[in-house]
Amino acid sequence: MRIDKNILLLAKKQFCLDCNCLEGKNPTQLGKHGIHINRAKKLPGARIYHNELFFRAITSFGELFIMADETIYPWAKEFFKDASPEWFCSFKNLREIDRKMNEQGREILDTHIYFLPDMDAGIVEPICNVKWYEKDEILPFKEKNPFGNALMFSETQPDMLAVAAFDKEKMIGMAGASADGKYMWQIGIDVLPEYRGHGLAANLTALIKQEIIRRKKVPFYGTSESHSVSQSVAIKAGFLPAWAEIFTHKLP
Structure with a gap:
């Protein structure tokens, strides 16, 4: 690793x-x-x-x-x-x-x-039918966004890429990537509750990670220090812990 x-x-x-x-x-x-x-x-x-x-x-x-x-x-x-x-x-x-x-x-x-990506992780293939969306193709999801952790619709961190999983015609999960900085794109993942626990989150995360690297950007994945399920998704998707940050804001 x-x-x-x-x-x-x-x-x-x-x-x-x-x-x-x-x-x-x-x-x-x-x-x-x-x-x-x-x-x-x-x-x-x-x-x-x-x-x-x-x-x-x-x-x-x-x-x-x-x-x-x-x-x-x-x-x-x-x-x-x-x-x-x-x-x-x-x-x-x-x-x-x-x-x-x-x-x-x-x-x-x-x-x-x-x-950050583990460069020794193997290449991952989709485990179900998937569809890719580029930046302009993501915009129609703004009015009704079922995957709020995958798509941000932020002016400062624009959504650049997404990959969705389907069960027949039903969209059941999505991984999205936002251009958070000059060099780095952040990955977000969301899966419908009834489809969780079967490796879909890790698979979609790994797929979009591979595509971001192909586009010569650095993919990264962030979560709370206490969110063990999310951390498990990152590791299964071929990521390794790399840094921590402290965030502050104005008191309400």
Whole structure:
């Protein structure tokens, strides 16, 4: 099991865009076990969710990428200077981050674990009838979208590709891919409840993963750290855990 070094490099370039690490730096020259703390700034091609730029933290393979608003930047520089990337999402650390966010009218929204392709995974074929949809062909699903985890219909993360599974004429599941960043497309998967538990989610996820790679983009899969079923789908579809992120938002 391994993640291709070129995919890792592209992922690292994406993290640099996401956390404003490019100023005066080449992403290929960042330290292998570095901590990179930068002021919040939206860069073209960055993955931005809910238009939230106040705080961003990504930890991956011994590196830590952090972006902090000017109001908390001095705190971030001091608090994270000796942080351990591997244990960054420990509850003790999350509690302190959440306390600081609360002072600014914000809170931790969630922590997610993300997966990148295992390049030693074999080629997968469909286990049922499938149909592919390109970007323009996805739009008709917007009015009645039965697969909300597969298709986002977001202006900032546009749906680029989808593959649907059919039982005769009935659409029973779909995997979709959205262009979340310059280098990376995120996969979402949804299967009708009565068709779950038979490997369909993993099959559709693997199929769209293969097609994204063929199009020279990096496919990634994200889920909650406590969602073991979703993590199992990722692993069965030929993914390996690669990084974690902390998301914050304004207090309601």
